[in-house]
Amino acid sequence: MLTDLTIAAARDGLRAKDFSAEELTMAHLHAIEALNPRLNAYITVSHARALDQARAADAALAAGEGRALTGIPLAIKDLFCTEGVRTTAGSKMLGPFVPPYESTVTANLLRDGAVFLGKANLDEFAMGSSNMTSAYGPVENPWKRRQDQAAVLVPGGSSGGSAAAVAARLAMGATGTDTGGSIRQPASFCGLVGVKPTYGRCSRWGVVAFASSLDHPGPFARTVRDGAILLGSMAGHDPKDSTSAPVPVPDFEAACARGVKGLRIGVPKEYRSDGMPSEIEALWQQGLDWLRAAGAEIVDVSLPHTKYGLGTYYIVAPAEASSNLARYDGVRFGLRQDGKDLRDLYERTRAEGFGPEVRRRILIGTYVLSAGYYDAYYLRAQKIRALILKDFTDAFTRVDALLTPTAPSAAFAQGENMDDPIKMYLNDVFTVPANLAGVPAISIPAGLDANGLPLGLQVIGKPFDEETVFAVSAAIEQAAGFSALPQVRAGG
Amino acid sequence: MSLDHATVRRIASLARIRVEEHEVENLRNELNGILGWIEQLNEVDVTGIAPLTGAATMALAMREDVVTDGGYPDKILSNAPERIGNFYAVPKVVE
Numbered sequence: 001m002l003t004d005l006t007i008a009a010a011r012d013g014l015r016a017k018d019f020s021a022e023e024l025t026m027a028h029l030h031a032i033e034a035l036n037p038r039l040n041a042y043i044t045v046s047h048a049r050a051l052d053q054a055r056a057a058d059a060a061l062a063a064g065e066g067r068a069l070t071g072i073p074l075a076i077k078d079l080f081c082t083e084g085v086r087t088t089a090g091s092k093m094l095g096p097f098v099p100p101y102e103s104t105v106t107a108n109l110l111r112d113g114a115v116f117l118g119k120a121n122l123d124e125f126a127m128g129s130s131n132m133t134s135a136y137g138p139v140e141n142p143w144k145r146r147q148d149q150a151a152v153l154v155p156g157g158s159s160g161g162s163a164a165a166v167a168a169r170l171a172m173g174a175t176g177t178d179t180g181g182s183i184r185q186p187a188s189f190c191g192l193v194g195v196k197p198t199y200g201r202c203s204r205w206g207v208v209a210f211a212s213s214l215d216h217p218g219p220f221a222r223t224v225r226d227g228a229i230l231l232g233s234m235a236g237h238d239p240k241d242s243t244s245a246p247v248p249v250p251d252f253e254a255a256c257a258r259g260v261k262g263l264r265i266g267v268p269k270e271y272r273s274d275g276m277p278s279e280i281e282a283l284w285q286q287g288l289d290w291l292r293a294a295g296a297e298i299v300d301v302s303l304p305h306t307k308y309g310l311g312t313y314y315i316v317a318p319a320e321a322s323s324n325l326a327r328y329d330g331v332r333f334g335l336r337q338d339g340k341d342l343r344d345l346y347e348r349t350r351a352e353g354f355g356p357e358v359r360r361r362i363l364i365g366t367y368v369l370s371a372g373y374y375d376a377y378y379l380r381a382q383k384i385r386a387l388i389l390k391d392f393t394d395a396f397t398r399v400d401a402l403l404t405p406t407a408p409s410a411a412f413a414q415g416e417n418m419d420d421p422i423k424m425y426l427n428d429v430f431t432v433p434a435n436l437a438g439v440p441a442i443s444i445p446a447g448l449d450a451n452g453l454p455l456g457l458q459v460i461g462k463p464f465d466e467e468t469v470f471a472v473s474a475a476i477e478q479a480a481g482f483s484a485l486p487q488v489r490a491g492g
Numbered sequence: 493m494s495l496d497h498a499t500v501r502r503i504a505s506l507a508r509i510r511v512e513e514h515e516v517e518n519l520r521n522e523l524n525g526i527l528g529w530i531e532q533l534n535e536v537d538v539t540g541i542a543p544l545t546g547a548a549t550m551a552l553a554m555r556e557d558v559v560t561d562g563g564y565p566d567k568i569l570s571n572a573p574e575r576i577g578n579f580y581a582v583p584k585v586v587e
Contacts, residue, residue: 100567199547213546239555243548311533314526322507329508331580333571342583347510359509363519364526366507367495377530382543384536389544421522422529438547 002027003169003490007072007226010172014061014071021057021071025050025115028073031490032117032170039488041155041165043078043136044086045118053115060113068233070113075171077162078119079126080106080217081206089208090122090134090158093353094334103206104238105175105217112233117171121161124355125325126182126210129427131160132418133357141190141411142168142486146452149487153411153453156186156427159220163190166220169490173230174220179210180313181407181431183218184443188406188456191445191486193227193473195219196431198464199438200245202231203238211320212243214313214435224444224474228252231466247464255467256474261295263472266399270306271430273408280405280455283447287403287457290479291472299399303391308384309433310425315368315381316436321358322365328353360421389437396462401472404430406443406456430458440466442473445482454484494524 002024005013013019029047036042050073057071081087081099088094102110110116123133131139131154139160141153155164159176163186166174176183178196187194195218202217209215219230232252238244267288272281288298330336330349337352339345354362368377395402408429417423434441440463443456457476461469485492495503500520504511511519565578574581 097571100564100570200550213548239553242552243546245548245550246553305536308533308536311530314530315533326508330573331582334573336573339583342585343508344510345583346508350508351510354509360519360522360526362507362509363500363503363523367499367503367523367527370503370506379543380533380536380538382545383538383541384533386541386544387536387538389547421526436547 001491003031005172006223007172007221007229008223010072015066021054021061021115022051024071025054025073025117028117028171035168035170035488035490039140039142039164039168039170040137041121041139041161041168041170042075042118043088043121043161046085046116049085050115050117057113057115067113068229069109071115072113072172073115073117074109075118075120075162075165075174076106076116077122077159077174077176079122079177079208080175081208082106082116082119085119087119087208088136090124090136091353091355091358092135092335093328094208097334101206104203104240105207105234108236109233114233120159120165120174123158123160124358125208125321126158126177126179127321127357127361128157129181129185129424130154130417131157132414133355135355138414139164140488142488143190143411143453144487151413153413154189156189156411158182159186162220163187163192166190166192166222167486168488173226175234176218176220177207178216178218178435179214179317180435181428183220184431184441184456184458185407185427187220187443188454189411191454191482191484193221193224193445194443195227195231196434196441197231197235197466198440200243201235201440201464201466203241203244205238205240209324211317212324213320214317216435224442224470224477225253225256227442228256228470245464250467252466252470255470258467258471259294260291260472260475263296263401263468264299264399265291265296265472266299266301266395266402268301268303268306268395268402268404270303271404276408279449280408283455284403284405284457287446287476290476291403294475294479301395301399301402303395303433305384305387305391306433309388309436310429312381312384312388312436313428313432314364314425315377316385318361318365319369319378320365322362322369325358325362357421385436388433392437392439400461400468402460404458404460406430406458410449410451410453410455434460439463440469442469444473444476444480446476446480447482448484452484495520495527
């Protein structure tokens with residue numbers, strides 16, 4: 001089936017004229033028509049636009065002008081502004097919002113010939129780890145528990161729609177954003193490769209802001225190589241984002257074939273928590289054994305401030321969010337709820353437009369930034385953030401990359417972990433430190449748990465050394481030979 | 493540190509989010525739960541540590557202070573809930 005192809009294989013097939021971009025896009029649109037009513041992976045499907053882009057891709061291919069992604073159908077997280085296509089951020093607040101401009105990352109993908117199938121579901125303003133906070137409904141994980149086929153599992157979050165779409169073959173790849181794990185945790189839950197590059201590698205311009213110093217755009221794919229192809233297109237310096245790094249984009253795809261011989265891989269002992277399920281512990285050990293067998297040296301390292309990562313994150317991220325989300329006031333775009341005066345209009349608009357989790361985080365952020373509490377909370381958190389970065393910097397004087405589990409569990413069911421916000425926050429315990437430090441990290445599907453659900457391993461690397469992270473990820477992918485398929489998928 | 497009813501109201505007011513009276517108690521509990529959990533950060537000795545504002549390692553670049561974009565008010569105003577001519581419209585602020 002066309003929908004089962006990798007991006008690399010589809011690229012070759014398109015160039016060899018084995019099939020057309022229009023056929024490839026139609027196959028995906030049919031799959032979306034069949035499965036999206038159930039999975040709810042897309043908020044908006046841009047059928048006509050996708051076909052126009054596919055026909056343009058066929059014309060480019062016929063003229064011998066194929067680029068890196070010409071004719072490749074992708075899902076775009078509904079946090080990336082797409083010119084003329086509604087962009088909701090998963091919120092009622094942006095329900096009527098049609099951006100008059102294109103985000104830099106999506107513009108880069110379009111420059112390289114990609115076809116956009118539609119806008120993928122997400123937790124509201126990317127705040128969540130289950131996709132349950134979306135104002136457009138939850139997303140179903142295409143994977144099922146072997147013993148309990150009736151349970152509806154979450155795809156993880158916040159990029160849950162992106163992950164479900166790629167896993168169920170409703171897109172060949174997708175964009176996501178990762179502020180505390182929002183690419184890597186859903187990748188782990190859905191058996192995918194999820195790439196959070198170095199901070200500054202992909203422009204944030206035109207991405208609806210959550211926490212600006214932590215937000216990282218990145219791709220989802222079904223193979224490490226496909227992830228490298230997508231990142232190569234998405235990345236690059238952008239003067240419109242002042243934190244975008246003016247560094248060249250290396251050949252990530254080539255780096256996948258480097259191997260790990262002679263690399264030193266660190267095992268941070270602080271990630272070995274008491275409550276870790278034995279299956280995840282065993283998979284981690286297996287990953288280390290694979291890398292050792294492939295010629296890497298395994299080294300124990302310490303990241304002493306790991307346990308403070310989540311607490312630091314839940315001060316810094318809400319603080320930045322409370323500031324970023326101040327723009328939603330019912331005046332210039334989005335929802336407006338009329339009131340008796342301007343202030344009443346602001347307050348009613350924001351009460352009506354934001355869901356409970358977003359409201360909670362705005363209030364926490366407002367509190368930790370307020371007079372009298374700034375030093376005790378926000379300033380202290382920024383200092384601990386410096387210590388967390390130093391942990392990584394120190395570790396990377398001894399090793400080339402780190403290997404850890406991606407998430408503390410496999411996908412859970414809708415409704416689980418919902419009674420207490422902190423229980424949900426704990427999902428990101430292994431992913432948050434890389435956001436605080438800005439270092440690149442990739443989650444790779446490495447095995448299945450006893451229920452037949454995918455589990456991911458995470459490779460973390462040095463700033464702007466995604467190439468090594470891709471090399472290690474590809475070695476794990478090769479050794480793991482992960483071939484399990486989700487039960488709900490196109491043609492499945 | 494535990495937030496009381498009045499503080500929750502004050503934060504909501506600073507954040508310009510209308511909170512109904514019956515919602516305050518539940519919010520108070522949720523926020524106190526999160527703040528209580530964050531207290532663990534007080535264990536860390538941060539003496540002499542410079543705060544880190546972000547993960548970007550390079551210095552912010554300088555650029556020419558010139559207009560590089562603009563000149564399309566209709567595009568900018570295309571999402572306005574209410575507009576009058578080339579302006580956003582809001583309820584009257586000054587009597």
